[in-house]
Every structure is written in structure tokens, then in C-alpha cells.
Amino acid sequence: MSDKPPRHDADPEQTTEDEKADSEQKPSPLKNPKVRWTLIILGVVVLIGLLAWLVYHLLVGRYLQDTNNAYLQADAVAVAPRINGYVTEVLVQDNQWVKAGEPLLRIDPRTYRATLDQAEAVIAVREADIAAAQANVQGQGASLQQARTQNTAAAASLAFAKAEVARFAPLAASGADTHEHIESLRHDLQRAQAQFDAAQAQISGAQSQIEASTAQLEQAQAGLKQAQADADQARVAFEDTELTARIDGRIGNKTVQVGQFVSAGTRTMTVVPVASLYLSANFKETQVGLMRPGQPAEIKVDALPGTTLHGTVESISPGTGAQFALLPPQNATGNFTKVVQRVPVRIRVDAGEEARKVLVPGMSVEVTVDTRNARDARERTEQEAEERAAK
Structure with a gap:
């Protein structure tokens, strides 16, 4: 058995040259036909996918306008007496369904x-x-x-x-x-x-x-x-000593109690017409150019994951949300920074009976409007602009 210690004084340059020689002796992966064909097929698939996405975007995608700044709403009716008096009976409970004409509460007559x-x-x-x-x-x-x-x-x-x-x-x-x-x-x-x-x-x-x-x-x-x-x-x-429901709906925000003195105009409860829900979607001003009443919409409610509801555009607001604010902005004062405005769009919700049991006003939704039926309007607008410019 040799007692000769191992050598630790090998030349580094000689080691590097050996590694280069070994690497030159290894064949390139691209020379492997399987690897080469795999990369070619992968490239073709990616190219086809890009072409398919481009065709879809040109024909469909660019006409689909979506936003998550949308909420369910309903034209709720506040129940308030027209007379003064003490409440003797409250005939409904919170969240109760009521029909039009059904008595809600009575005042001492x-x-x-x-x-x-x-x-x-x-x-x-x-x-x-x-x-x-x-x-x-x-x-x-x-x-x-x-x-x-x-x-x-x-x-x-x-x-x-x-x-x-x-x-x-x-x-x-x-x-x-x-x-x-x-x-x-x-x-x-x-x-x-x-x-x-x-x-x-x-x-x-x-x-x-x-x-x-x-x-x-x-x-x-x-x-x-x-x-x-x-x-x-x-x-x-x-x-008027007996207050009745004016519409069908559910009772919400009930604040009245028996024995309470109510004055004319005092809000006692609210009737929410859950069956008449609609969607208020706030689209950017850059999205409403081709939006028209009657266009179809797809609605995804956060409370119903995996479920897609359908709707129809009913109307578009005559002004942006800023114009109807309590304190509308005055862009003529101070420094100006352009901010994309939002335009409220009202959409009718087509939902079944089971879905309406879950839907309530205030829920957040995501909505996509298909504006393809108005794509010719852009061409007509450009043509009219060119005609006016020619004149």
C-alpha cells in the first residue's frame, strides 16, 4: 500500500483545457432529431396560438368591453307616513317578502x-x-x-x-x-x-x-x-293610518317599533323590489364608443362563482358620473391632469328564480358587453368625419 500523498498542486490552466476538451467531445442537443422536432412543433403551436389570438382579437375580442366597476341595484321604495301619530301595530319583519297592497304598519286612528x-x-x-x-x-x-x-x-x-x-x-x-x-x-x-x-x-x-x-x-x-x-x-x-306596500319586494332597513311616535315623512322601512334588479356598470369613456341599447352582456356575480348570467343593455347615462356628483370637478382651475371618466350604463339582468334568491342590491359583479353589432358605426363615423373635412 502506497503512503504517497495525493497531489494538490495540479495546474489550473491544464484543468480548464481538459474541461473544454470534454465539452467539445459532447454532442449539441440541437443535433438530436427528437429535440429539434420538439422545438419546431412547439414553435408552430405557439405561432398558431398567436395567430388564433390575433384573429379572435380582430374579429371578437376588441369588441368585448368589460369592467368590474359594476353593482346590482334596485329602485327601492321608502315607506314613510303622511300623518303624525303613535304606531300601534307593525305587521312585518326584517327581510320579509310582501306583496303590493299588503299592510305594513298601523298608526293610532x-x-x-x-x-x-x-x-x-x-x-x-x-x-x-x-x-x-x-x-x-x-x-x-x-x-x-x-x-x-x-x-x-x-x-x-x-x-x-x-x-x-x-x-x-x-x-x-x-x-x-x-x-x-x-x-x-x-x-x-x-x-x-x-x-x-x-x-x-x-x-x-x-x-x-x-x-x-x-x-x-x-x-x-x-x-x-x-x-x-x-x-x-x-x-x-x-x-293613511294604515301603511301598505306599494310594490312587491322584501322589507329592509326597518327602524319602526310599536309605540314609537312617527312624523310625516319619517322613514320607517324600505321595500326592495328584488325581482326588478338591474345592473349599473361604470365603463370607461374609451369603452362606450360602440355601446348601444339592446346589446347582449355576460354577468359574473361574486356571490355565484362559476355561474354566468346574461343581460341586455337598456340605456346609457346622458353624462359621466362626475357631472352628476354633488361637487362636480372644475377642470378649469389649478393644474390639470387628465383622468379617464366613467359613464354609467344600465343593464337588465336576466336571471332565474333560484339566482334571484341570492341576488341583492349592492353586490359586486363583472360584466362584459358584446358591441359587435355596432362595429359598422365606427366606419360610418369616420366616413362622416372625412366628408365634413372635405367640405
Whole structure:
């Protein structure tokens, strides 16, 4: 057995040259046909994939506009009384389904019932006043008819008295008749004239009474209309003691309790029409150029992973969200930095019964709108721009 120690003083340059010689002796992997064909096939597959993606993008992809800035919404109805009073009954619970017309709560009706009874009593009084005024008008009509009859008789007596005086006056002047007789005839003439004047005055008085009675009748009729209006208002107030649902939906944000005093306009609860949900998607202004009502949309709700719902574009907002903000930005002040604006788009959601049990307003969704049916609009827009430029 040799006790000769190993050599550690080998030349590094000699070692490097040996490694290079070994590497030169190893064949290149590219010379292997399997490796070469594998790389060729892989390159062809990648090229085909890129071409397929390019074709898809040109024909379909660039017309699909998507955003995750979208939320489910519903036109909820706030339930608020129009009268003041204490709540005596609350007939619904939180999250309960209700139908239109179903009672929700009741307010103490005693004061409003008394007001309604009082208004109905006033109507009865006004109806009695009308009946009395009508009877008075009829009585005055009879008095007028009597005065006219008396006037006819007085006119006949006056005409007879005038004829008698005209006939006997020449006889009295010639002495063929006595002066006492002619004086008596003249006295009868004066009395007939007075009776005729009295009959005329009675006719005028009867006509004035009829006008006064008619005015009283009209006043009573106007009072009846006012009493009926007061009764209708009191009836509405009495009916408002029971608040009913105006639409179908679910109860939310219920804050009212039995015994609570509520004022007119106080929000007590909200009815959410879950069956009438719609989607409000805030697309960038660069995405809505080809967006039109009626275009189809695909909807993915975070609460329903793996499920794709469908919808239809209903309308596009007439302004960006910034224009309807409480404090709209004033870009004419200070330094300006361009910010892409968002345009709200309303989309109708087509969902089944099971899906609607889960969907509620405020949920986040992702929506994709297919704008391919409006791709010709861009060409028409460019053509119109060129025509205007040519002019």
C-alpha cells in the first residue's frame, strides 16, 4: 500500500483545457432529431396560438368591453307616513317578502276617525241647508206667481176704471150726469192705479226674494262641496293610518317599533323590489364608443362563482358620473391632469328564480358587453368625419 500523498498542486490552466476538451467531445442537443422536432412543433403551436389570438382579437375580442366597476341595484321604495301619530301595530319583519297592497304598519286612528265623523256631520248639515234653500226658492216662486196674478187683476181693474171715467166725464161736463158720480169714478180709478202699482211692487219684491233665495241655495251648495272636500281629506288621513306596500319586494332597513311616535315623512322601512334588479356598470369613456341599447352582456356575480348570467343593455347615462356628483370637478382651475371618466350604463339582468334568491342590491359583479353589432358605426363615423373635412 502506497503512503504517497495525493497531489494538490495540479495546474489550473491544464484543468480548464481538459474541461473544454470534454465539452467539445459532447454532442449539441440541437443535433438530436427528437429535440429539434420538439422545438419546431412547439414553435408552430405557439405561432398558431398567436395567430388564433390575433384573429379572435380582430374579429371578437376588441369588441368585448368589460369592467368590474359594476353593482346590482334596485329602485327601492321608502315607506314613510303622511300623518303624525303613535304606531300601534307593525305587521312585518326584517327581510320579509310582501306583496303590493299588503299592510305594513298601523298608526293610532282615533283622532282621524273623529275628524272624519265631524266632516261627515258637516256634510249632513250642508245637505239640510240645501234642502231648506230649495224649498225657499220654490216658495218664492209661488209668491211671484201670485203677485203676477194680482198684477193682472189690478191691470184689468185699472183699465175698466179708466174707461168709466172716459165715458162719464163728457156727460158730467154737459150736466147729463152728476158730479158726485164722476168723482166716485175718479176715486175708483185712483184706487185701481194704486192697486196696480202695489202689484208691480210685489212682483219686484218676489223676484228679489227669488234671487236672494237662489244665492242662499248656491252658497249652501258651495258649503256642501267644501264639506265634502274636507271629508275626503279626513278620509284620506284616516286611510293613511294604515301603511301598505306599494310594490312587491322584501322589507329592509326597518327602524319602526310599536309605540314609537312617527312624523310625516319619517322613514320607517324600505321595500326592495328584488325581482326588478338591474345592473349599473361604470365603463370607461374609451369603452362606450360602440355601446348601444339592446346589446347582449355576460354577468359574473361574486356571490355565484362559476355561474354566468346574461343581460341586455337598456340605456346609457346622458353624462359621466362626475357631472352628476354633488361637487362636480372644475377642470378649469389649478393644474390639470387628465383622468379617464366613467359613464354609467344600465343593464337588465336576466336571471332565474333560484339566482334571484341570492341576488341583492349592492353586490359586486363583472360584466362584459358584446358591441359587435355596432362595429359598422365606427366606419360610418369616420366616413362622416372625412366628408365634413372635405367640405
